């Protein structure tokens with residue numbers, strides 16, 4: 215037979231479980247948010263080309279290039295919107311954080327025909 219006291223205990227237990235569930239949901243939501251602000255904007259350098267050649271990102275996000283060629287490449291902003299990279303060796307990365315909205319054109323100073331654009335949105 216369930217006493218009144220036991221019923222109370224069960225009620226407390228159930229609300230505790232409900233509360234925990236809510237906390238887990240909140241936590242999951244938070245983790246998802248962290249993921250989206252940490253979104254990886256990757257540009258691969260392969261066969262003497264930037265891929266994708268044009269990438270659209272939001273102001274404040276990071277952009278990372280990775281060199282998948284055996285040749286060294288650089289990333290140089292046409293309008294000096296970010297500081298230029300050193301010569302990237304194979305599998306070496308270069309990361310910038312984009313600022314003001316606009317089109318950031320860039321090229322490789324070793325192979326000036328290699329060009330790309332970062333479109334930065336608000």
Ligand SMILES: [Cu+2]
Pocket residue numbers: 262286287288322323324325328
């Ligand atoms: Cu190059």
